[in-house]
Amino acid sequence: MPNALPKGSIVAVVGSGAMGAGIAQVAAAAGHEVRLYDTRTEAVSKAIADIAKTYAKLVEKGRMGAAEADLAHERLQPAASLNDLADAVLVIEAVVENLDVKRKLFGELEGIVRDSCILATNTSSISITSIAAPLRRPERLVGMHFFNPVPLMALVEVISGLATSREAADVVYATAASWGKEPVHAKSTPGFIVNRVARPYYAEALRLLLEGAADPATIDAVMRDCGGFRMGPFELMDLIGHDVNFSVTQSVCDAYYGDQRFTPSILQQELVNAGFLGRKSGRGFYRYSDDAARPEPQAEAPQPRPTGVNVGFETDQEHAFVRPMEQRLRDAGFDVVHLRPTLNARRDPPGFHCGGAAIYLSDGRTATERAAASGYADTVVYDLLLDTAEAKRIALARADQCSEQAWSAAVGLFQAAGFTVTRLDDVPGMAVMRTVAMLANEAADAVNQGVCSAGAVDTAMRKGVNYPRGPLAWADSAGLAHIVAVLSNLAAGYGEDRYRVSPLLRRKLAAGAHFHAQ
Known part of the structure; x- marks a missing residue:
């Protein structure tokens, strides 16, 4: 496998918003000379100043040495124009999620940087193949999808389009690992790994609410306290923003030509229509005003202890x-x-x-x-x-x-x-069981379709969205026979293709195998 880019080599970051600034912070701390460019020069200055403050806080907390912080800050320099990126060995784009904008940017960069320079995009949803298609050398364009906040989140999805060379992807993978990240290889398909496999976490919760299984606070409590998830689905959707979450679900559904597994929820559409977008608007499934009381999850009254x-x-x-x-x-x-x-x-x-x-x-x-x-x-x-x-x-x-x-x-x-x-009201599969089964099912399909390995999907879901256990490791633990039974019963009960069982789950079960060594 190719080595990581050497320390001291120039890494350029285009876009100085939260993602771009975070990438620049991590790259500079890892020993690279970083050139940060944005069409708004004042935004670059602010980003560099904010990064310096972040380094200072890390020094105060003992997580970074003072000399180390000073050197990292010195390595971080503004770029006045794209021409200042000519000597970069890696350029990471973190601009607006728009295909035409990204294509235009990479087309300009291709005329500036050396042929050996790797071009990377931080896109979370746009096809790597589509971005690279107009380039003279599309084989050097790689997806390098970081998660927000970049300095804290370990996962990096390294995404290969149809034209991406294995060498370019391997260099980006090794470089991300040298920055202290946990990279995973993925093929360019809608949603990549995390944004695809995570859809059931939201979708099943929304369906449970629609069917009256319980109120949002109760379902959130069950997913946290029983399933071990850091945040319940409704509080998480409120945090993400319903406009963003709904848009991602809709784009993945459209990309898969209306596959029922990714069908958006009419409940979430109504929230978007009402402008109840979550925390940022002050109201979503919960209210966020200063005087708003957080609803309590349902709990049964105490009952006598049985005798046996x-x-x-x-x-x-x-x-x-x-x-x-x-x-x-x-x-x-x-x-x-x-x-x-x-x-x-x-x-x-x-x-x-x-x-x-x-x-x-x-x-x-x-x-x-x-x-x-x-x-x-x-x-x-x-x-x-x-x-x-x-x-x-x-x-x-x-x-x-x-x-x-x-x-x-x-x-x-x-x-x-x-x-x-x-x-919970008597709904099929309850809450944690049906959600875990669907997460495992989607993860198995991703592996079956060559998007990634079983190890990669489990790492991605643990490190990218903080799941307590990888979906396939969870399926192994619960028993593949039981997971298949849950999905089969859901499919029979609802009569929907949404709950069809992944062929890979059936194959593993028939072989008496597991996704991970036991």
């Missing part, structure tokens, strides 16, 4: 699927009794039984549907947990046929184990 609990399973492999929850119940003082059904009994999936309630991990069906299929009315389902031992909250849903007595026993069981119990 059983766990039913047929094989040790199935038992392993519920073992973490069994251990937590034992730690709470329950004597969990194992029950094996007789050979002639109706098959009993792995689950817990107390006070008349049969309690199962969601498999993508509603509790009501499961109750009808089994003939057992008192059915309750619970949502996926990232860490069963440490989770503070659990989400439950009850079948419409379920008695109050059985529901009370199920709630009391989990409360006695230290959970705050949140009730």
Whole structure:
């Protein structure tokens, strides 16, 4: 693999907004001579002054030496014109997201820089192939997609268009790594890795809200406290801005010719129509005025502790699927009794039984549907947990046929184990389970279509959007058979192509394989 660009070599950054300034800050700190250019000279001066202040703060916090900061600042110089970038070995563009603007810029640069200079674009959504198409040497144009804020976010998507040379992509990859980033290779397809694979995180939450599963504060709490996500989907969309988030979803959907998996939400369209764009407008799913109270997530009232609990399973492999929850119940003082059904009994999936309630991990069906299929009315389902031992909250849903007595026993069981119990309406797949299944499905499709490797997609989602676990690693952990069952049941329940199972998931399952070494 080619080496990283040497320290001391000139890296040029075009565009001095938040992204461009962040890239310049990181490149200068990594030892490069940096030339920062913008059509607004005052913007360049402000960016360099702000970077100097940032270096000073890092020195105060002990994260950077004083001499190191001074040298980094000295390496950062303004460029009066594009001609001042002639000696650059790498030019990174961070200007407005407009294809014509980017093409014009790179066309001008091609007449200025040396033939050996690599041209990189920080685009988050525009085809690398399209940007490079008019160039005399399109093989040297690479996507170098940083995430905001650049100095703090580790991920860099290194994106190759159809004409991009492997050598250019490898040099950019190695250079990003030498800057302390975690680069991943990707093929130029709509959304690249992160903006494609992340769509279900928003889409499934919006559908849950549309179907009345719970209010935004409750769904956000479940995704944070049960799924381990740093921010819930509604608070995250409010932070991003609904105009931006909706536009990205719409562009990805259009790029994939209306694939149902990327269909925008009418709920989010209404927010955009109303001007309720989130934090920046003062109102989105939440209100952001000084006197606005944050709504509390739903929590069930305390219920009596059940006197006993059983766990039913047929094989040790199935038992392993519920073992973490069994251990937590034992730690709470329950004597969990194992029950094996007789050979002639109706098959009993792995689950817990107390006070008349049969309690199962969601498999993508509603509790009501499961109750009808089994003939057992008192059915309750619970949502996926990232860490069963440490989770503070659990989400439950009850079948419409379920008695109050059985529901009370199920709630009391989990409360006695230290959970705050949140009730979701009986929607297919609940919240965390259906979201993780869809994230894994989209990640598997990206791998299947040659966009990136399994390792790259998991790194991208952990480092680019701070997911607690890579989607494919999560699928391995939950069990590919269970993920496929969830998706299949969602597809059957909704009758939509949106939930079709990735061929790669089915292939891995059929082979008894995993995405990552176990």
